[in-house]
Amino acid sequence: AQSVTQLGSHVSVSEGALVLLRCNYSSSVPPYLFWYVQYPNQGLQLLLKYTTGATLVKGINGFEAEFKKSETSFHLTKPSAHMSDAAEYFCAVILQPGSARQLTFGSGTQLTVLP
Amino acid sequence: DTGVSQDPRHKITKRGQNVTFRCDPISEHNRLYWYRQTLGQGPEFLTYFQNEAQLEKSRLLSDRFSAERPKGSFSTLEIQRTEQGDSAMYLCASSLGQGAYNEQFFGPGTRLTVL
Numbered sequence: 001a002q003s004v005t006q007l008g009s010h011v012s013v014s015e016g017a018l019v020l021l022r023c024n025y026s027s028s029v030p031p032y033l034f035w036y037v038q039y040p041n042q043g044l045q046l047l048l049k050y051t052t053g054a055t056l057v058k059g060i061n062g063f064e065a066e067f068k069k070s071e072t073s074f075h076l077t078k079p080s081a082h083m084s085d086a087a088e089y090f091c092a093v094i095l096q097p098g099s100a101r102q103l104t105f106g107s108g109t110q111l112t113v114l115p
Numbered sequence: 116d117t118g119v120s121q122d123p124r125h126k127i128t129k130r131g132q133n134v135t136f137r138c139d140p141i142s143e144h145n146r147l148y149w150y151r152q153t154l155g156q157g158p159e160f161l162t163y164f165q166n167e168a169q170l171e172k173s174r175l176l177s178d179r180f181s182a183e184r185p186k187g188s189f190s191t192l193e194i195q196r197t198e199q200g201d202s203a204m205y206l207c208a209s210s211l212g213q214g215a216y217n218e219q220f221f222g223p224g225t226r227l228t229v230l
Contacts, residue, residue, distance in 0.1 A: 004157075009155070032216050036221075041223070042223055043119070043206065043221035043222050043223045043224060044158070044206070044208075044221040045221075046218055046219075049216075049218070051216050090157050090158070092157070094216065101146075101212070101216065101217075102148060102160040102163055102171070103148075103150075103158070103160065103219060104160070105157030105158050105159070106157050107155065107156050107157050108155075108156070108157050
């Protein structure tokens with residue numbers, strides 16, 4: 001069963017436009033939710049996370065995401081895209097905070113920013 | 116603190132050969148994870164160490180794979196009798212696990228190509 005679904009393997013936006021990357025999860029209990037960014041030939045970098053508390057979370061580089069339990073979603077947004085935002089973005093969850101707490105990732109969304 | 120390092124960054128091998136990868140986590144991080152990322156997919160969990168103990172292994176980790184963390188510091192991942200399907204990026208991550216969630220910091224990965 002797919003635990004994390006990212007709609008759109010490729011998204012293109014113009015510089016200055018809104019960025020919206022979609023993520024839905026399937027879990028019977030609220031998971032911990034994350035967005036990571038991966039630049040070419042680099043490791044994954046954490047953008048933001050939701051564990052508990054406020055459902056709108058702000059991350060680095062102007063990104064934010066909102067946890068919507070009723071929609072089982074955790075979409076990533078940025079009001080104005082910059083050329084440097086071009087990268088691959090991964091949504092991830094920790095389904096149950098058990099002993100390992102390993103991340104389960106979506107298949108990723110490649111973001112292209114057009115001049 | 117220089118982050119998580121992995122060696123080598125790239126490895127090309129012939130089918131049937133054995134390969135070994137090394138991961139040096141952030142010092143004092145007691146948790147260490149190995150993930151595998153194939154082209155166009157998100158990383159998939161392989162195995163997890165807490166200190167020197169290997170506490171969890173994914174079903175992806177066949178008998179040809181073995182991982183160690185002998186002194187609770189660096190870790191090695193060995194693949195015996197490599198197959199073309201083993202071609203992937205192997206990512207290591209570490210965290211300081213003292214609660215329900217602790218951020219995993221990722222290394223740059225080792226890209227394996229099996230000819």
